[in-house]
Every structure is written in structure tokens, then in C-alpha cells.
Amino acid sequence: MAQSNPPFMSGVPELLVLRVLSRGEMYGYELVKTIRVATGNAISLGEGVVYPSLYSLEQRGALKARRKLVNGRSRVYYSITAKGLSRLADLTSEWHRITDGISTALGEPGRA
Amino acid sequence: MPSPRFVGLLRQLRDLGVAPDYADRLCTELRDHYEDLEDEALRAAKTPLAASAEARLRLGEEHVIAREFARRPELKLWVYRSRLLFVCLRAVSWGLLALRALTAALVARRAAFARFGVAAASAAVLTMALLLVLQISLGTRKPLSSPAPVVADSVDIVFEHWAAPEELVVRAKPTKREPAEQPERVEVASAENVQIRLSVDGPSPIGAPHPQMELAMVRLPDGEYFPVARVAPVFPQRAAARGLEGYVVLEYTVTPTGAVENVIVVESSDDIFEESAIHAIQRFKYKPRIVEGRPVHVHGVRTRVSFELEV
Numbered sequence: 001m002a003q004s005n006p007p008f009m010s011g012v013p014e015l016l017v018l019r020v021l022s023r024g025e026m027y028g029y030e031l032v033k034t035i036r037v038a039t040g041n042a043i044s045l046g047e048g049v050v051y052p053s054l055y056s057l058e059q060r061g062a063l064k065a066r067r068k069l070v071n072g073r074s075r076v077y078y079s080i081t082a083k084g085l086s087r088l089a090d091l092t093s094e095w096h097r098i099t100d101g102i103s104t105a106l107g108e109p110g111r112a
Numbered sequence: 113m114p115s116p117r118f119v120g121l122l123r124q125l126r127d128l129g130v131a132p133d134y135a136d137r138l139c140t141e142l143r144d145h146y147e148d149l150e151d152e153a154l155r156a157a158k159t160p161l162a163a164s165a166e167a168r169l170r171l172g173e174e175h176v177i178a179r180e181f182a183r184r185p186e187l188k189l190w191v192y193r194s195r196l197l198f199v200c201l202r203a204v205s206w207g208l209l210a211l212r213a214l215t216a217a218l219v220a221r222r223a224a225f226a227r228f229g230v231a232a233a234s235a236a237v238l239t240m241a242l243l244l245v246l247q248i249s250l251g252t253r254k255p256l257s258s259p260a261p262v263v264a265d266s267v268d269i270v271f272e273h274w275a276a277p278e279e280l281v282v283r284a285k286p287t288k289r290e291p292a293e294q295p296e297r298v299e300v301a302s303a304e305n306v307q308i309r310l311s312v313d314g315p316s317p318i319g320a321p322h323p324q325m326e327l328a329m330v331r332l333p334d335g336e337y338f339p340v341a342r343v344a345p346v347f348p349q350r351a352a353a354r355g356l357e358g359y360v361v362l363e364y365t366v367t368p369t370g371a372v373e374n375v376i377v378v379e380s381s382d383d384i385f386e387e388s389a390i391h392a393i394q395r396f397k398y399k400p401r402i403v404e405g406r407p408v409h410v411h412g413v414r415t416r417v418s419f420e421l422e423v
Binding site: 028047051 | 134137138140141142144145148149170171172173176177180181184186187
């Protein structure tokens, strides 16, 4: 049964956040900086926008948040949960399905 | 305590119904994020002013961040998740606030409201007393305070008058003559024990109306209508010249103002008398019938006007 595709860029921030946090816990600024470096500045968003995504993932149980005192500053660190890992696997699979389809359409070898 | 820099954003988030925990936490995290961005820019040898500008730019505009929250209902308070529920609760809260304000005003101005209540009650009692005095002075049968009969308020009470007709006797000389030196008297008799004697100044009633009347009032049943001014009919010249006598029975309505209207001829011996009788009756004035403190129409009032020649 064919699945309906979400809007092209919808879910990308969520995918990136979960992917980066799967490597270890981070706070907001650190997370955004890692995503920017990891994508080679390809994705440029207002950095404040990442927080609604983090809260939403936390609300759905994909992330956990905890306060941590670092260098005298209280920061909120986010870490992925088992549910978040499962969600990351689904999103990654979906992403590959879409990009493979697009690669096939564009005639790129070895992607289909 | 949120940073003053994000007070505007905090207000937007609360207006959108974002849960206070998330709103406050966002302000704290944005403040830290902003400071990290500034530090990064300063480390890149930028001036403090340029570092601050770059930090604001990278963080994004407040309304964009607020919009991201707006499209995530899971971050809002539960009352904001249903539009209908939100509207209903807001209406209820406004009602409660209005009730609270009203109660506070009542408590704060208790003395003023008490004075107003006493004054209003006194005014009502005084008004009722005055109306009662007025009612008694008008001679009505029932005081205002008496319980109302079983009659709906919206029903207009109409009384039909079935009593025997009043009788008015007009006497005149059978032939035309010179004006008399003494005023001529016209006797008016009523079937309701009303005796009114009209003293007519000037010439004979024949051919001219009578401008002045002297009224003698008698005791009447309380609240009943009765005539207070009557005009004697003119004996028609043609009838007097021919030596004709006759009568006219008229039926009419006495209005709440005491006027006479809807006059019809029920019976007459000769139509020669009708115009004169009608003309006179239309100029009658009554004290209207009073029922439950208010004047009412009396339909079907009858008066018999007799035209007699003096021997």
C-alpha cells in the first residue's frame, strides 16, 4: 500500500535533531551548531525555532530533558529515548525511500 | 524570571495558550542561546554591537518562533486545544469577572444602595397613597389596593349598557314667537334617577342652540358614568310650525374621556327631529365609568329625546 508523502521538508528538522542526539546529549545551542556543521550550512533556520521541535519531541516521549550545571551556568540537556530511536529509524527509512525515488527519477546510478 | 529581552515573546506565547512551563523554559533557553551566539561572534573578533546583531539574526524573529508554537497543539494548555471549549470558557470567565466586579461594587457602596432602596420604597408607598386618595375622591367603588378580579391584563373590558334609556324632554311653543323676556326652562329627566335642570338664557330653544347651562348634580352610584353637561336640543322650526310632536331614541358610546361618539338613531317618530337630537347628544359630556381605577368605554348608552309642544 502506497504511503502518502509528507511535505518535502517537513520532518527534516525532527530527523536531524534525533540523528544528532542519538550520538549523545546536548543543549540547544550545541545541538544547532552541530546540525549546522553536519549539514555544511545547507540548512539555515532561525535557531530559536529548534526549541518548539525539542519540546514537541519531549512531549511525545522521543526525548528527555534535564538541567545540568556546566561552568556555572544551568543548561537544559536533551537526550534521545528508546521511543526516539524508534522514531529516528522510521524517519530515516522514510527519508531514504523518498530520496531513492527522487534519485531514480533523476537517473542517478546505484541509488535505486 | 524571563529575560527582559524576551518579554514580548512571552506575552505572545501566553496569548497563544502555550503552557507556562514551556514558555518560561523557552525564554531561559533562548537567553542562554543568545549569549552563546554573542560569545561565538566575539570570539570571531566582532565588535560587541555586531556580535549582538548577529546573535539576534541567528536566533530568529520572535513572531517566527511563536508561530512554530502555534502550530503545535501539544505544547498548549488543554483549554486551548479545542477552539469551542476555549470560547466557552472565556465567556464563562468574563461572566464570572463581571459578577465579581458587580459584587464588589455592591459591597463597597452598600450604604448608597441601602439609601436608594429606602428612597425607592418610600416613593412607591407615597405614590400608592396618592393614587388611593385620588381614587376615593373620584368616588370609585373599589380602592386601588383591592385584589384584581379574574381578568387578564391584556383584555380590554367592554361594558354593554342595557339600562333603560335616559329621557330628555324638550318643550316649545307650537308657533314661532318673539324671544321671551325670561329664560326658558327645559326639563331633562333620566331613567337612572338623574335630575338635571337646564336653565337656558336668551330666546326660545327654537332655532338656536343654548350656550349656557346650569347643572344640578345628584348622588350617583360610585364608579358609574353619568352626564355632567347636557345640551338641550333645538325644537325644529318646521315641526313647531306644523304643530308636530315626537321623539328620537339614540344609542351611542361614552368614551373614557367622557365624550359621546358613534351616535345612531334607534327609533324615531319622525325624521324631522333626528338631526336636532343627534346634534345635541354629540355635545353631551359624561364622567366616564371607572373600573379598576381606569376609565373605560361604555357602549350602548341610550337616550330618548322627546319633543313636546306647550299647550
